[in-house]
Each structure stands twice: as C-alpha cells, then as structure tokens.
Amino acid sequence: MTRTERPVIGFLTDFGLDGAAATCKGVMLSICRDAQIVDVAHTVRKYAIRDGAFVLRAALPYLPVGTHVAVVDPGVGTSRRPIGIRTGRGDVLIGPDNGLLIPPAEALGGIEEARELSNRDLWLPVTTSTFHGRDIFAPVAGHLANGDATFDDIGPSVPTQELVRLTEPEATTADGAIDTIVTYVDSFGNVRLAGGRQELTTAFGALADGAGMTVNLNGVGPQTVTFERSFGAVGIGATIVYVDSSGNLALAINQGNFAGQHRVTSGTAVNLRAI
C-alpha cells in the first residue's frame, strides 16, 4: 500500500454553511488536489474577529503542521492588508491583517515572519472586492500546500510590529479575588474567561476539588459555585468553575447552558471571590 503525506489545510470562516466556504475549498482543491482540508469552523459569529481567534488558538495546535486559512474579515476590499504568517512550528497562516491570526500564531510557536499577499500570480485571475476568501486567500493557500510556491513567494515581508493586534483581555487578581471577563461562549453555553490556573492559584491558593467560591456577573449573584475538574462531579444543574481543556478559567452548568441562563456574551465582566 502506498501512503502519501497529504498536505493539511485548516480552514475557519464566518461564512456560514451555505456554499461560500465550499467555494473556497473548491479553489484550494483545484490547485492542490491532495489537500486534506479540515473545516475548523464556519459558523463563527459574523464579524467576530475575537471569537475566530479564540477558536483558532484552541484548535490549530492539534492539527498537523499545515497551511491554515482564516477569514473573519469585515474589512474585505478595503485597505486592510491580506497577509501570511509563518509560525515557529512551521505552519503558514493566511488571512486578513486584522488581529485574527495573532493568537493562533502565538500558540503555534510564535510569529517567525509575516508577509503581505501581493503576488497576483498566486491569486485567481479575476478578483472581486467582496470575496477575498475565494479570490486571494484560498488560491494562495492552495499553492503553498501544493508546494509550487514558497512562503517567500507570496509577497514582501512586513515588520511584525506593524501587524494589527487585538487588545488581549486580562484577569486581575487579589487575595481571594479574580476580576475577569468572558472571552468566548462555546456551543454548550460554557463560558471561557481571561486567566487560567495561575490566576486561580494566586487568588485562592491551592484549590481542592469541591472548594467553594462565589461568582458575580451581569448583576446576578453572588452565586456560590464549586471548583471541579469535571462537569459530572456535581449534580445536574449545578454550576462549576473549572480550568478548561485549553487552560482557561471557565464556568459551566452540568448538563445545562450557563451562558443562556445568565445571558452572558463575550465581554461580560465576571468577579470570582473567596467565600
């Protein structure tokens, strides 16, 4: 049996499920027939660059090294730059220069080099002003994945300090207190928070499973919750605070929907306090 090492392309957009992402995949496959395309997500909240960055940062480190395309791009067709980023791990990330690619690049070993996509030989022959995913990002990724273009071919280097960056939400800690913010609401309604195990330890010391604390958010609370490792450690409908599978602080209701019940969205302020 012959085995071929197929090039991997991770692909995330806010295009929804009605054909636009498939169109881009068609372009990639027309150039690189052997590509193994992994749809990371296409139902990212429209225009929500931070949500896209969160999902990419959580997912891409688990994909093989590859050429990954991400398009959450409210500025398509304006002067925002189309870019490629080469990461420490060896991936290339392709997408708009609006902050979307920075968090995943940092999770993939950091930014080694950034380049502006300007080599039109790697684009579709005709480009439009509203669908750079199809016309620019997909074909560039296809050529890189196929090996008929190198990272240097995509366009001139851009100083990494010139790249657009999102402000990074942060948790602040005090003795017995964490003030943080919701960074992402997942499809279960579990809410991911800025900060992680380190902030937890700084604020509350070494927490045993089942340790109690209070949570305030959206004018609701204080509600007592327990620190646990798994959802099923508490009864159905009970709330836990936990460190999620990417190392973030998080809140969840066992078999329930925390965000739906408490009307939580990205950016909601959350206060955790020792009892």
Add this chain to the structure above:
Amino acid sequence: MTRTERPVIGFLTDFGLDGAAATCKGVMLSICRDAQIVDVAHTVRKYAIRDGAFVLRAALPYLPVGTHVAVVDPGVGTSRRPIGIRTGRGDVLIGPDNGLLIPPAEALGGIEEARELSNRDLWLPVTTSTFHGRDIFAPVAGHLANGDATFDDIGPSVPTQELVRLTEPEATTADGAIDTIVTYVDSFGNVRLAGGRQELTTAFGALADGAGMTVNLNGVGPQTVTFERSFGAVGIGATIVYVDSSGNLALAINQGNFAGQHRVTSGTAVNLRAI
C-alpha cells in the same frame, strides 16, 4: 494511477460546530494522515445519548468498515469507562460506556468484544477531565486507523454484559392498534417511532398505499392520516404514516414539519388506530 485504501473514521459528537470536533480531527490526522474522516453529525442535541445512538445506527452501516468515534458524554471525567467495541462487521467503535455505542454496534453485526481504553501510550501525553474526545478517543482511533495499534492494544477486555445499555423503547400492538413512542425527530421534523413494518402488519394486516388510520399524540387527535410510501403521494400539508428508510415507523407532513407543528419531542407517546 496509484490508489491507496484510505482508512475511514466516522465521527459523531454533540460538540456543535465551533472547533471542538475539528480539534479532534486534527488529533486523528496527526496520527493517521491518510484518514478519510466522515463527519456523521456534530449537532446532536446536547447530552442526548439516545439521539446520538439513533443517528449512528442509521448512518454507520452505510459507511465502509472503519474505526468510528462517538462522543455524547455528559459523564466525561467521571468514573464512566472509555471503551472500544469490535463489531461483527469488523468496525471498531470508540466512545464512552454510556449506551451510545450499543445500537450502532448491533446494526454492524453485533458486539464481538469490548475493551476498556486504558493504554495511555495511545492517548495524548497530557489529558484533561473535560475533553476526552480530543485527549483519549481521537488518538486511540487514530492509532487503530493507522494500523500502529490493534484492538487488543487499547486495554483489557470488558464482559459485554457489563456494558451500560439504554432501555430500548418498544411498540406494543393489538388488533387495529399500535401504542408507540417517538424515538427521534429529524431535521425535517419527521418523527421516527419505535416499531417497524412488522408491528404495522401485526396491528393492521397488509396495508395498501393510501389506507387510512388515526393518530393521537400530545392530546391532539384523533387525526386521520394515510399510509404511504412517499411524501409526495399526498397533497402538500397532508400527513402520512410510513416506514422510513431505516425500517422505522414514522410520521411526516408532506413539505411540512410534523414535529414543529405538533410540538413533538423524543419520548412523546403516539397511538395509531384503525379507522
């Protein structure tokens, strides 16, 4: 032209569409680059083990023999066992021991052997308590698909009578009567019922297309419906009872949404009666 027989991995979860399933696929592909992963469904109703089992049972018999992963797992991180099941057809099913894998295993030739996943050499080096799909199930499936581990390698045998099983909903029949229950509501709003052609014949004899009967459910009815083979055999908006493409009794409105119109969910009692 060289053809490679690519290993197939069917994959079903209730993770939704925001990156968690893609993360698992990345893990599988990192281990088995050639895998042909078939996303069976990722929008299974959250925590709905029966729904997941229904979809698996309907779909997996039509996939090539492979290593299939299913994760509807409210007990993740608790003492519920992670298991593998070898089927009569030669598939391996990987997932939690909560009943999810039994109906599809039975549809794939029955359970030949079950094993508990305990060989950590086949897991990711670091595991968490909230994402066994990524940390345990996906890598085990990847190694099996890739052929660098055998079913015997995944862990010790578990007596099949020790496996957790869901109670199976059943239809009861009398002369001119079927009392049954909704087992699944599909995306069209068609409702699948316990029982099949045998129950239909037992209760109503040899039914001709267009034969009438009445249906009662949710305090609505009796409503007269007709037995048909295809939706378009009746007018738009008319209701039919039929034997679905998996052999289940079912109710549908031609070009309508029966479940939506009658507020039907899994577990709703349904009574069919001769006129």
Add this chain to the structure above:
Amino acid sequence: MTRTERPVIGFLTDFGLDGAAATCKGVMLSICRDAQIVDVAHTVRKYAIRDGAFVLRAALPYLPVGTHVAVVDPGVGTSRRPIGIRTGRGDVLIGPDNGLLIPPAEALGGIEEARELSNRDLWLPVTTSTFHGRDIFAPVAGHLANGDATFDDIGPSVPTQELVRLTEPEATTADGAIDTIVTYVDSFGNVRLAGGRQELTTAFGALADGAGMTVNLNGVGPQTVTFERSFGAVGIGATIVYVDSSGNLALAINQGNFAGQHRVTSGTAVNLRAI
C-alpha cells in the same frame, strides 16, 4: 512522494446536519474510497429548489471537474425522474429532475447530454421511496467517480428540452430604473437580486463608487443607498448596492443583516431608482 488524482464529488442537500448526508457520503466512499467529497451545503432551506440551484451555480464552477450530487427533492419517490447531466466542462450532475441541476449545468459550460437514472446495477441493492439520496444518487455518483461506470451506463438519454426547468427570475430596466426580485438571501443577510452589471449600466450608465440611488422593497422606502465595491467603503450600519462575487446585483448592510432588518425573503420585489 506519490500523488494520486483523487476524484472530486461536490454534494449539496437540504438534509440538515443530522446524519443523512453522512449516510450518503458513506455510500459514495464504500464504492469510491479515494473520493474527495466537498460538502457544498446541507442546510439549504427545506424543499427550496431555487435556493439549492443558486448555491450550486455559485459554488460548482470553483470546484474541480467532478461528479456532483444535489438533492433538494420534495418529489422523492413519486414519478419525477432521477437524472444525470453531463456538462460542457466535463462534470456530471446527479439529482432529481426538478430544475435544481439546470442553473449549475449552465454555469459549467452548458448541458451536453442528460440521461435518466435507470440502471439498477448502479443503485443500492435495496431502495426505499424516501431516501433516493442514499439509495440511488450516491451510489451512481460513486460508480462514476470511481470509473467503474461511464455516463452512458447510467440510463437512457433524455432530450434536454424535456428536462424540468424553473422559471428564471429577471430584472427589467428603464432609464434610471431597475425592477428586480430577490433570488437568494445568504447567511450574512445579504440579498442577491436578479440582474447584474449589465442591467446596472443600462439603467444608470457608468456608475462611480459612491453614487447614490434609492431602493424600495416591502413597502419600505424609498431609502437612499450608495453603489460601492466593498462593504467597508461605508460606515457600519450603512446600506450599499453592489455587484456580488458571482456578478449578481445585491444589497447589504455593512456589518449588518439587510434581509433580517427588512424581512426580505426570496421572491421579494425590489425597485432601484436614480435619485
């Protein structure tokens, strides 16, 4: 490294995301293990043949030449014909004879030949009346993709003038006026209209970016909008008229949802007027 030219199968349905499309993909892969299946869309509005045709026409020209399957098929199991269409570009389109395949065939170089699927050797051994996607369309496509059947094998020729066709919505123009109709609402809420750049020029002459016109629809308006090439050319919340990435006239709100805000659906009449 050995490279194999994998056969491409594009696949669009209104089956939703709960396993039916995956079942069909399993059938395709069971026959053609090497197939590169591209899910064009499976959340097409139920029974909306025009929506499916719109998405296919926009997407398929960007896929490699292949065997493409489309199933939006309210008449499944009735006397409507199952067909295959060979296109000028060399694709084969497989699906119901209800108009769904005509617009994409025209976008792929036109209809070269149509055949009725009647060769049961290429179907599943057992067929049902409610799931031709699984039982007929998928296996025929699998055999064609795999190369063990040719287009001539699928069944007898059908005169192309006998194929079912949808009436094509059209725009009418006068000096300073376009009367048109909504042909599709995409996942962003952008509305695509009958007519394109030619109608725009006929009605309004050579339009500069930023040129104003008025739009009336659904009893709302006249609202002043500007002609632009990209969404971000106007402020957030402002409306533009533009030529979309497939050449259609279209309306959008920058980072908003035009269709949602104005309750627009396919078939809504739209009047554009010079100021």
